[in-house]
Amino acid sequence: MEAFAIARVQLSYASIIATPAGAERFATAFYTALWSEATGIRDLFPAGMVSMRQRFATAIGWVINRLHEPAPVERFLGQLARDHRKYGVEPVHYRIAGNALLVAIRECTPPILWTAALERTWAEVLDRVVETMASAAATDDLPASWGATVVGHERVLPDLAIIRLETDSPIPYHAGQYMSVQIPQRPHMWRYLSAAIPPNPQGQIEFHVRRVSTGWVSPALVGEVAVGDRWTIGPPLGGLHVDFDSGEDVLMLASGTGLAPLRAQIMEMAMRGNNPRVHLFYGGKYPCDLYDLETLWQIAMTNPWLTVVPVVEEKENPYWNPVPVKEPPPGLHRTMYGKLGKVAAQFGSWADRQVQISGSPSMIRTTLYALSAAGTPRGNISFDPL
Numbered sequence: 001m002e003a004f005a006i007a008r009v010q011l012s013y014a015s016i017i018a019t020p021a022g023a024e025r026f027a028t029a030f031y032t033a034l035w036s037e038a039t040g041i042r043d044l045f046p047a048g049m050v051s052m053r054q055r056f057a058t059a060i061g062w063v064i065n066r067l068h069e070p071a072p073v074e075r076f077l078g079q080l081a082r083d084h085r086k087y088g089v090e091p092v093h094y095r096i097a098g099n100a101l102l103v104a105i106r107e108c109t110p111p112i113l114w115t116a117a118l119e120r121t122w123a124e125v126l127d128r129v130v131e132t133m134a135s136a137a138a139t140d141d142l143p144a145s146w147g148a149t150v151v152g153h154e155r156v157l158p159d160l161a162i163i164r165l166e167t168d169s170p171i172p173y174h175a176g177q178y179m180s181v182q183i184p185q186r187p188h189m190w191r192y193l194s195a196a197i198p199p200n201p202q203g204q205i206e207f208h209v210r211r212v213s214t215g216w217v218s219p220a221l222v223g224e225v226a227v228g229d230r231w232t233i234g235p236p237l238g239g240l241h242v243d244f245d246s247g248e249d250v251l252m253l254a255s256g257t258g259l260a261p262l263r264a265q266i267m268e269m270a271m272r273g274n275n276p277r278v279h280l281f282y283g284g285k286y287p288c289d290l291y292d293l294e295t296l297w298q299i300a301m302t303n304p305w306l307t308v309v310p311v312v313e314e315k316e317n318p319y320w321n322p323v324p325v326k327e328p329p330p331g332l333h334r335t336m337y338g339k340l341g342k343v344a345a346q347f348g349s350w351a352d353r354q355v356q357i358s359g360s361p362s363m364i365r366t367t368l369y370a371l372s373a374a375g376t377p378r379g380n381i382s383f384d385p386l
């Protein structure tokens with residue numbers, strides 16, 4: 001697709017979702033159109049759709065903003081469609097969704113801007129989106145989900161748990177990926193979690209979960225999950241990875257449980273002979289938020305390609321977790337103070353690095369901004385889309 005056509009749909013979508021209310025209106029128009037296309041589709045969805053609508057608009061936005069990079073777009077849409085099989089979504093549903101998407105885009109565009117050329121370009125883009133999803137869903141021979149048993153649940157902070165499971169058969173993920181999980185305490189509420197260890201033939205997997213106090217599922221993950229619980233886990237998603245062929249060194253930035261996918265990659269690299277240099281900036285508000293620092297220090301002590309830079313905003317731990325602050329072992333990088341992105345950007349441009357960011361959506365936004373402002377090209381930076 002030519003650059004001018006791509007810019008046309010990007011501008012059109014940006015104006016539709018310029019405000020949260022715009023994104024909400026677009027997603028509502030899409031679901032209304034989708035459900036009216038065929039009976040039975042509404043039954044696939046939960047009753048409450050608020051956060052769903054946000055995630056749908058974000059996913060479409062991620063795709064539209066990367067139309068000039070067909071490979072990651074195709075990978076993302078393919079993974080999303082394979083993951084959708086666990087909801088009972090069939091390839092035929094995507095063709096219906098293509099019409100519903102076009103209806104929603106038209107409804108949310110002022111009539112004066114809706115030209116025949118814009119309609120044609122949108123139809124071409126949406127056709128490509130739904131065909132990619134339909135063919136990925138039709139050709140996949142992996143299971144739609146895996147069963148797994150909880151074998152360990154450790155509360156490492158009042159609001160953070162490390163959960164270990166054994167899957168009934170190994171899930172073919174690669175270090176850096178995430179999956180959707182469904183737990184018996186919250187049926188039908190799937191949430192994404194990142195694997196914190198690389199895959200292994202025993203099917204062992206580990207997740208690090210932080211409680212979001214207003215959330216539905218994370219409080220149960222941290223407070224109610226018990227050894228012996230049976231989980232359902234969806235197929236692997238996400239594209240965070242180190243490109244070993246590029247010859248470029250690596251910059252990783254993680255906050256909180258965003259560490260998980262980066263830690264899995266570092267653990268896998270520790271099993272390889274030859275690695276690029278990796279700088280990991282690991283951030284949190286308080287020193288105790290860096291709950292896995294000792295594991296990282298241990299890896300850094302025996303793997304000279306890894307530098308771990310702890311970054312915190314406060315020097316002392318909070319009154320509600322008054323544990324002693326740990327000092328880095330001799331020879332390892334000292335702790336730095338401030339916001340993660342700003343601290344990493346103090347070192348100037350990281351233009352010669354492949355960069356991965358992992359954390360909450362707001363952390364990703366502010367870190368992206370700080371790195372770009374200091375001269376790191378956006379094209380070098382990867383993060384998971386939703």
Ligand SMILES: Cc1cc2nc3c(=O)[nH]c(=O)nc-3n(C[C@H](O)[C@H](O)[C@H](O)COP(=O)(O)OP(=O)(O)OC[C@H]3O[C@@H](n4cnc5c(N)ncnc54)[C@H](O)[C@@H]3O)c2cc1C
Nearest residue numbers: 191192193194208209210214215216217218257360384386
């Ligand atoms: C690619 C990806 C990987 C993820 N990996 C992990 C992981 O390894 N470990 C982990 O703990 N979580 C991870 N998450 C987040 C996780 O999927 C849930 O969104 C989170 O646990 C909150 O779920 P909930 O049901 O408790 O909250 P919800 O009921 O979904 O949300 C309740 C409210 O909290 C807000 N909210 C949701 N998440 C956050 C947040 N992180 N910070 C602040 N406010 C929030 C929502 O916008 C909403 O207003 C990941 C998310 C994505 C997209």
Ligand code: HEM
Nearest residue numbers: 041044045046052055056059060087089093094097188190
């Ligand atoms: C056309 C492109 C589509 C995109 C980009 C898309 C995107 C998404 C996203 C981002 C989620 C949220 C996943 C999560 O956070 O757990 C989701 C969930 C879901 N989607 Fe889609 N989707 C598409 C089409 C469809 C179609 C055609 C159907 C069914 C006919 C469908 C059914 C569902 C269901 C049932 C859920 C789960 C809702 C829940 O339980 O919370 N989707 N979709």
